[in-house]
Amino acid sequence: MNKNRTVNKVLHAIEQVGLLLIIIATIIAVGQELMVMINKMNVDLKDLLLLFIYLEIIAMVKIYYEQHRLPIRYPIYIAIVALARYIILDSKSFAQWQLFEVAITILLLTLSVLIVRYGHTKLPYQESKTSEHNDTDKSHR
DSSP states (O other): OHHHHHHHHHHHHHHHHHHHHHHHHHHHHHHHHHHHHHHHTOOOHHHHHHHHHHHHHHHHHHHHHHHSSOOTHHHHHHHHHHHHHHHHHHGGGOOHHHHHHHHHHHHHHHHHHHHHHHHHHHSOOOOOSSOHHHHHHHHTO
16 A cells, blocks of 8 residues: 555656646747747747647646646647648648548547537546545645
8 A cells, every 4th residue: 555655656746747847848839939930020820829739738737737637628629720720831732632631630620529528518527536546636736
């Protein structure tokens, strides 16, 4: 039992360091993108979408830190925005079928968000009262 608690503490510390590294890297990326926009003295839609992706990453880390769960919808949102950005950047070089494939992918991702949201409202997770992780969760709230 004591060994499990030690392992959980080590894993929790590694998790916290990983979250901190993701936040630092994201803030650096935002700063770099802002410098690019300042240097070119222009803000394009692709720049705004990239900043939005960074914002979603920060929101995802915040939720993960608060709830100790990966919010599955956020990576899907990021993928949708990334695909929209991809269309904006490269649509001139796309064949019609490539644009159709990306559009279908966006549609499937959107449907998956709807399914996940429906599942979370109609079939919510049952909280386990016996897990040590939940005891750790409560101490962080």
